[in-house]
Amino acid sequence: MCGRYAASRRPEDLAGIFEIEKWDVEETLAPDYNVAPTKEVYAVLDRPVKDADSPRPVRQLRKLKWGLVPSWAKTPEGGARMINARAETVHEKPSYRRAFTSRRCIIPADGYYEWVTGTAERDLEVEGKKKRPRKQPYFVTPADGSVFAMAGLYEFWRDRTLPDEHPLAWWVTCSVITTEAETTPLAVAPYEGPRALADIHPRMPLMLTPDRWDSWLDPAGTNPDALRDLLAPPPTGLMRAFPVSTAVSNVRNNGPELLKELEGPEEGTLF
Numbered sequence: 001m002c003g004r005y006a007a008s009r010r011p012e013d014l015a016g017i018f019e020i021e022k023w024d025v026e027e028t029l030a031p032d033y034n035v036a037p038t039k040e041v042y043a044v045l046d047r048p049v050k051d052a053d054s055p056r057p058v059r060q061l062r063k064l065k066w067g068l069v070p071s072w073a074k075t076p077e078g079g080a081r082m083i084n085a086r087a088e089t090v091h092e093k094p095s096y097r098r099a100f101t102s103r104r105c106i107i108p109a110d111g112y113y114e115w116v117t118g119t120a121e122r123d124l125e126v127e128g129k130k131k132r133p134r135k136q137p138y139f140v141t142p143a144d145g146s147v148f149a150m151a152g153l154y155e156f157w158r159d160r161t162l163p164d165e166h167p168l169a170w171w172v173t174c175s176v177i178t179t180e181a182e183t184t185p186l187a188v189a190p191y192e193g194p195r196a197l198a199d200i201h202p203r204m205p206l207m208l209t210p211d212r213w214d215s216w217l218d219p220a221g222t223n224p225d226a227l228r229d230l231l232a233p234p235p236t237g238l239m240r241a242f243p244v245s246t247a248v249s250n251v252r253n254n255g256p257e258l259l260k261e262l263e264g265p266e267e268g269t270l271f
Contacts, residue, residue, distance in 0.1 A: 002176045002205040005112040006033045023061035033258045036251045037083045045105040046217040068175035069157040087179040087231040099153040107152040111141025114201045136265045143187035143240040151177040151206040179206045188240035
C-alpha cells in the first residue's frame, strides 16, 4: 500500500533526472513532506503537446491530483479511494485497464511512509479486511539517495457541470501501482525493528529502476503482456527503512523534520 509519501525535489532537479522536455513554471509545487490522497502531485509522462507542430510524445512534468477518477465515472467522489492499483490485477480492473495500456506515468518521491502493524493486522490487510489503527511509522527510501520512481497511471475526467472554457472542467488524476513487499533483508535496517519491508507492511509501491522508465512511459507500448513484464519487482537490497515521528500520522504536519531518523520506535508503538 502507499497512503503517504514525501516529495521534496524541485522541478528543475526532476527535469534533469527524468530528461523532462516540458514543464510549466506556473504549476510548480512546494516541497511536500507529507503527501496525502487528493493532493496535487508531480507526475512524469510522455504525451504529445496540444497544438504543437509535431504529434510526437514529449516528456512532461505535470501536476496531477492523487486519486484516480475513471473517465466514465459520473462524479469524482471515488478518487480518494483509488490511490493505489495492484500490479497483479491492474491489467483487468475496469477502473485501471484502459489507463494501463495508454496512460502510464512515473510519480517521483523521496520515499514513502508505512505504519507497522502486528501479525493479526497484517493478515486482515492481506485479506482485504479492515485493520486496527496504525502504529509506528517508518520511512522507506532508496539506500543510495536516488529518486523513488513509483509506477503510476493517469486518467482524464470531464466535469460535465462546467462549461468547456472553465479551468476546472477537466481533471487529471493518478494512482500508484503497488506490489508485494520484499521479504529479503533491507540494505540498511533499523537497529531494532523490522528487517525486511514485508515486516512493516505486506504491500509497497512498485519502484521502477531507470532501465524501465522509457518503456513504461512510451505511449506506443500497448501490449498488456509486455507491459506486465515491466511490473516485475525491482532488484532486492535497494531500500532502507527507519522509524520517524508519529507526527507524520497527522496530515496537517508537514516539514523536513518528518524525515528525521529516530534512534528507535517511539514509546508505546510496535517494534
